Amino acid sequence: PASNRNALMPFEANCLPMIKSADLSFLANQDRHHIGELSRLSVLNFFRRRAGEENNPYGFNLGIPPDYIVDIDEKRSYPLIAIALYMASASIAINNNIQFVLVMMEPRLAKHLSRYGICFMQISEAIDYHGERALFYIDNPTLVANFKSELEEFYQLVDSQLKS
Numbered sequence: 001p002a003s004n005r006n007a008l009m010p011f012e013a014n015c016l017p018m019i020k021s022a023d024l025s026f027l028a029n030q031d032r033h034h035i036g037e038l039s040r041l042s043v044l045n046f047f048r049r050r051a052g053e054e055n056n057p058y059g060f061n062l063g064i065p066p067d068y069i070v071d072i073d074e075k076r077s078y079p080l081i082a083i084a085l086y087m088a089s090a091s092i093a094i095n096n097n098i099q100f101v102l103v104m105m106e107p108r109l110a111k112h113l114s115r116y117g118i119c120f121m122q123i124s125e126a127i128d129y130h131g132e133r134a135l136f137y138i139d140n141p142t143l144v145a146n147f148k149s150e151l152e153e154f155y156q157l158v159d160s161q162l163k164s
Contacts, residue, residue, distance in 0.1 A: 009037040011104055011135060015127065019135055023123040030100060038089050038103040043081045083151070086118055087158040090143055095163070099140050104133045117148040 011019075027035060093101050103120065110120045120136035127133060147155060 005032055009035075009102070010039045011037055011102055015104060015129055015133075015135065018127045018129075019124045023135070027100065034097060034099040036093055036096075036098040036101050038101055041085055041089065041103070043085065083116060083118075083154070084158060086113065087151070087155045088162060090118075090155065091159040091162050094140060094144070095159075100137055101139075101143075102135060102137045104129060104135055106132060107134050110134075110136050116151055117146040118143065119146045 089101070092098075105120070107122065107126055110122065113120065118138070119142060120138045121142075122134050122136050124135035
């Protein structure tokens with residue numbers, strides 16, 4: 001927080017002993033008020049999964065009979081709620097001049113987000129922290145440069161909503 005620049009970020013307080021200091025060396029010369037952490041961002045299973053998706057990590061509705069699906073678009077492959085949360089986080093970071101964002105997340109989630117141009121870099125080995133997690137970061141220029149074209153308009157919508 002701005003009132004306490006010496007406060008530890010959640011990853012520092014909870015995971016730092018498990019992360020090699022060399023993995024964080026690129027942050028050593030950065031001003032802490034340009035570094036943020038995305039923490040505890042999740043979507044409840046109730047909102048992520050539809051009928052038949054409970055056992056599929058990718059969220060496809062494979063267990064429903066073909067005659068149930070009216071339109072192929074109903075077979076979900078676009079995690080709108082999760083992407084909206086990351087777009088909102090990006091907007092907040094960009095509008096507050098945050099240059100680096102760190103996050104503890106599942107490596108599988110980072111890979112999934114990269115399909116949409118949200119390309120986090122893994123900077124630690126995976127550890128057991130509420131399941132398998134690794135420390136990732138993304139910098140402002142990488143985030144903006146890699147947005148997929150179809151996300152750009154969505155980002156602008158989310159950004160304008162947060163600014164109003």
